[in-house]
Amino acid sequence: MVKKTQDSGAGSTPQRTTLKDVARAAGVSHQTVSRAINNKGEIDPLTRQRVLDAARELRYRPSRFARGLVRPDMTTVGLIIPDVANPFYPELIAGVIEAANVRGWQVVVGSTQGDRDGELALVRSLGRQVDALIGFLTHTDAELAPHLEGLPLVVMDRHQSTAHGVVDVDVRPGLRQGLQHLIARGHRRIGMIDCANECGESRRDCFRAVTEELGLAVDNSWIVLGEESMAGGEAAFTDLRHRHPELTAVIGYNDLVAIGAFRAARRMGLAVPQDCALLGCDGLSIGELLDPPLSSVYIDKRRMGQLAMDQVDGLLSGTPTAPALLGTELLHRGSF
Amino acid sequence: MVKKTQDSGAGSTPQRTTLKDVARAAGVSHQTVSRAINNKGEIDPLTRQRVLDAARELRYRPSRFARGLVRPDMTTVGLIIPDVANPFYPELIAGVIEAANVRGWQVVVGSTQGDRDGELALVRSLGRQVDALIGFLTHTDAELAPHLEGLPLVVMDRHQSTAHGVVDVDVRPGLRQGLQHLIARGHRRIGMIDCANECGESRRDCFRAVTEELGLAVDNSWIVLGEESMAGGEAAFTDLRHRHPELTAVIGYNDLVAIGAFRAARRMGLAVPQDCALLGCDGLSIGELLDPPLSSVYIDKRRMGQLAMDQVDGLLSGTPTAPALLGTELLHRGSF
DNA sequence: TTGTATGCGTTATCAG
């Protein structure tokens, strides 16, 4: 019934239906349409209805951009994570969202799904939609810079940076406690499953540093690299145990691989912790589901989210907060 | 140095720094600033640098709204879930994000954190920032309507609606398979742990329907209501077992409560599945961590996300897709 | 290389 008349210059692009289109269709001014749409009082119920009908007919949707331009704009923070399905992130996301809610802000979550190339693209596209970015990124500052265009960024974990906000995690305290405990229990032949890690101090280095500090000699053959997943953990453990049948304890890069190791151990007929003690890292709640539950270097993920938002806040307000360093502690469950 | 001159009517609000401010500070036109900011070629490297400096100095950030207004705008879909930390959602979120990526769209995730009142507020605030909404909502269409202002909405699961897009889950097929299996194994005294559920057909009703269909008489005392969490599952199981020590199998409202039941059973010295068989619902991957792993009515959560996005697509393009109904099947692991 | 003018879709102001 309603015809899209005149102008529409190009003719190629579908042309979004606008307030004016509705106005034309309803035979009123665009201003009246605005009033109808926004439920303003000063309008004849009759015209109001007519306008609303026309709007529905034309499938009119107000442009959030035009609105944002006029109304006081809401702060929106983008959060980039490598993989939503990784159980490490949900809690962190919760922390970020909570911290945002407190400030009346919004959070846009994007996931690269492990696609390292997609990361930069996501930084770009998400970046132009938000006021600041929080990201678990694999690229360096230099690589990131051209895509940022001055957008405030907070880099999380495993990433060094002087140019941006930072929330880092120091696994050493928890790891130290864990190793001390193991040593106290007589463990000496301790292996580690490491994972690839583009930026920042690797956990392998932490492990090395702490074992050395505690007077444990660990050569490279005790550290095996695995994929960051349960399957990766299983494979790595099998490998490690094959190489060193005498091992009595294994540290996992994180809980995911530690759980993989747990399962591999089980399959090999090893009792945890009697035949082989296990220590994860992250302190995921799912570790509790194992029997015995997985001991782990606990990271307060919700807190991480809050700290990240504090960094954002500082960046946005022009008074940057000092880089945050989150400590860790041993979460003593049953796997050693 | 830079004075905010003239107009600026109100004078109260902090006034966002704009292109013009930078232009004034750098002594060029706002156009030149735009070129500098956007890395356009046609500009003297010197002025460029001067402008960039001024921009940094004034902490200039381009308005994403103004930009969106001018550039081809990217479709953004809001996703509202009750609780990010609930392991049911991450996979679904992944599905939604994937489906969005395929279309070159973005996803904004919001979580009500179980706050039922906050739900409406979130619908409002998130709603005005996106082109469409996907939501696990507890409110009825009528309650939602005034906050939607015509925004396309897709309601997920446990929610009836004629006014919006719908993705529903039919647990019956999987539940039927599960019960058939249990019955074949000789189970007759089967209990269920139910959870509160504002909208849609309750799983309790499903359970009733299927047991009846299979010729099993189940009176109310075999159905116990629990909180939707592991702790709730534990309490409910304890309660149920106390009431009916003769029970041989329990169906959980979802995997979370089923896992709780599992733990409670363990604590009571019951072997799963020998002393009590267990069946969950959702098919969460964490069910695999139990020993024996949790059997469950499997729901393809990634697929749910895709279906939701298909609904959105239909709504946005003006050719609504028929309501989606996702089937289920028995995921046979070890807990029965 | 740089500046001027115009339009994007809305809401707000102030006339009629």
Added chain:
DNA sequence: CTGATAACGCATACAA
């Protein structure tokens, strides 16, 4: 009750 008209902040032809 309704309709012009002016912002909002930015980008993009077009002119200088």
